[in-house]
Amino acid sequence: MGVFDIYLLEALINGVLLGGVLALLSLGLNLVFGVIDVVWICYAELIMLGMYAMYFLASVYHAPLLLAAALSIAAVGVLGVLLHVLVIAPLLGAAPINQLLATGGVLFFLQSAATILFGIEFKNLGLRLPVLKVAGMFISYSRLLAFAAALIGMVLVYLFLSRTYTGAAIRAIAQDRQIMTLMGVDSRRIYVITSALGGGLAGLAACLLVLQYDVHPFVGLSFGPITFLICVLGGLGNFLGGFVAAFVFAEIISVGGLYLDLEWGYVFAFAFFIAMMFVRPQGLLARRS
Amino acid sequence: MLQLTGVRAGYGSFQALFDVSLEVRAGEAVGVIGPNGAGKTTLMRVISGLIRPTAGQLTMEGVDVLATPPHRIVELGIAHVPESRRLFPRMTVEDNLKMGGFAPAARAKFRQRLAVVYELFPRLRERRRQLAGSMSGGEQQMCAIGRALMSEPRLLLLDEPSAGLAPVVVDHVFALLGTIRAAGVTVLIVEQNVQQVLRVVERAYLLKAGRIRAAGAAGELLDGARLREAYLGV
Numbered sequence: 268m269g270v271f272d273i274y275l276l277e278a279l280i281n282g283v284l285l286g287g288v289l290a291l292l293s294l295g296l297n298l299v300f301g302v303i304d305v306v307w308i309c310y311a312e313l314i315m316l317g318m319y320a321m322y323f324l325a326s327v328y329h330a331p332l333l334l335a336a337a338l339s340i341a342a343v344g345v346l347g348v349l350l351h352v353l354v355i356a357p358l359l360g361a362a363p364i365n366q367l368l369a370t371g372g373v374l375f376f377l378q379s380a381a382t383i384l385f386g387i388e389f390k391n392l393g394l395r396l397p398v399l400k401v402a403g404m405f406i407s408y409s410r411l412l413a414f415a416a417a418l419i420g421m422v423l424v425y426l427f428l429s430r431t432y433t434g435a436a437i438r439a440i441a442q443d444r445q446i447m448t449l450m451g452v453d454s455r456r457i458y459v460i461t462s463a464l465g466g467g468l469a470g471l472a473a474c475l476l477v478l479q480y481d482v483h484p485f486v487g488l489s490f491g492p493i494t495f496l497i498c499v500l501g502g503l504g505n506f507l508g509g510f511v512a513a514f515v516f517a518e519i520i521s522v523g524g525l526y527l528d529l530e531w532g533y534v535f536a537f538a539f540f541i542a543m544m545f546v547r548p549q550g551l552l553a554r555r556s
Numbered sequence: 557m558l559q560l561t562g563v564r565a566g567y568g569s570f571q572a573l574f575d576v577s578l579e580v581r582a583g584e585a586v587g588v589i590g591p592n593g594a595g596k597t598t599l600m601r602v603i604s605g606l607i608r609p610t611a612g613q614l615t616m617e618g619v620d621v622l623a624t625p626p627h628r629i630v631e632l633g634i635a636h637v638p639e640s641r642r643l644f645p646r647m648t649v650e651d652n653l654k655m656g657g658f659a660p661a662a663r664a665k666f667r668q669r670l671a672v673v674y675e676l677f678p679r680l681r682e683r684r685r686q687l688a689g690s691m692s693g694g695e696q697q698m699c700a701i702g703r704a705l706m707s708e709p710r711l712l713l714l715d716e717p718s719a720g721l722a723p724v725v726v727d728h729v730f731a732l733l734g735t736i737r738a739a740g741v742t743v744l745i746v747e748q749n750v751q752q753v754l755r756v757v758e759r760a761y762l763l764k765a766g767r768i769r770a771a772g773a774a775g776e777l778l779d780g781a782r783l784r785e786a787y788l789g790v
Binding site for chain 1: 604605606625626627628629630631635636638642644645646647651654655656658659662663704707
């Protein structure tokens with residue numbers, strides 16, 4: 268029984284560590300949706316490109332890891348701005364389905380472009396980070412690092428949103444888009460800044476995921492859907508809801524995977540999602556409308 | 557101060573304003589009255605840049621408002637308290653006020669403007685960390701007016717400030733107008749509460765079906781036949 272408890276504790280801790288990264292993933296998507304009212308279906312593909320950026324900078328060009336990470340984050344931030352300016356901005360007045368289809372198109376474009384440019388081989392950084400052994404439990408160092416970096420990233424975003432004028436405008440625009448003009452805010456500028464921030468968060472997520480997973484053109488499929496589900500479960504555009512939902516999901520995956528195979532964790536998580544959609548379709552922390 | 561000449565505006569193919577000309581002089585309080593759907597809110601939106609007119613001129617202290625990007629009109633000294641307040645409900649009172657002082661010039665004076673607004677509305681200081689959406693209607697109206705005053709406007713546009721408020725709160729809001737004017741702010745106010753607004757403004761325009769039907773001193777309009785005609789159709 269004692270051994271069993273340690274496994275459970277290990278799974279719970281791993282769930283928290285996974286939750287931090289999932290929370291970071293959902294924050295970028297939520298931010299863009301909350302502010303611009305557009306869902307970046309191709310969000311996970313931006314992460315895929317960020318992982319390739321990390322791979323090329325660190326493994327091929329042998330840049331120091333921190334420099335490679337900074338450059339990758341900046342590069343995906345620029346991609347976010349390009350996505351907004353080239354695809355989203357011209358469609359802002361269009362029907363939501365057109366925006367979904369357009370960013371969905373970008374998803375396949377990026378997947379195909381990555382296949383042509385980088386091939387379909389799985390690539391990785393070749394890092395072998397140690398595994399910590401604490402009180403009989405095994406905790407992966409790379410997961411710990413990813414969790415810490417995700418937390419730092421989220422704290423920085425929180426400080427930006429709560430302390431700066433631009434951050435206040437980002438929160439305000441998510442609540443009342445039409446009157447921003449009266450406040451002296453150029454909404455188009457806020458959209459571009461938000462896209463850069465959303466892209467930057469995807470870039471940070473890419474740096475953390477590439478520590479644990481191989482990169483290939485279709486890697487977005489392994490965490491894109493779960494990111495969307497977390498955002499929907501938390502209430503699309505609700506930052507706090509997304510944060511809570513990420514940890515709920517991560518614990519279900521981690522603890523669920525403990526009793527059967529790892530894949531069963533995902534089965535439980537998605538079943539939970541479907542059940543929740545019946546009970547609370549507006550999301551876990553939905554506001555009264 | 558504010559001059560509108562032959563302004564036409566609308567939404568899509570629907571025209572809401574027909575050749576509206578109107579003037580507000582510095583230091584005045586001017587009312588715009590008229591029945592529901594007369595175009596009063598559209599008029600306010602045209603002045604603050606929320607919608608662009610299809611024809612006509614609009615100047616503020618000699619500056620062409622229509623040549624100014626909409627988000628920079630607040631920097632011309634025009635602040636608009638929109639209909640039904642439109643606060644950011646899930647932001648604190650102080651964050652709402654911060655948004656009102658978003659323009660670069662206002663940011664530099666944030667502390668000073670905040671002190672002015674809190675002096676006018678001590679209730680807002682007490683509630684500064686409270687979410688704006690959780691306050692009473694009257695407090696929200698104070699917050700909306702305070703937010704507009706953060707940009708240090710010379711002209712304040714008030715759209716139906718008494719709507720949805722209890723009578724005793726309405727009296728309070730109208731009393732506040734005197735304080736705001738004493739601070740040197742010119743006021744253009746749109747109201748359905750005709751009797752009350754005509755007692756606090758010097759002049760008023762009667763708007764009906766998108767056209768100015770009458771203009772004059774508040775006292776004249778108060779017992780004028782034109783008013784009865786506009787509202788009762790007799």
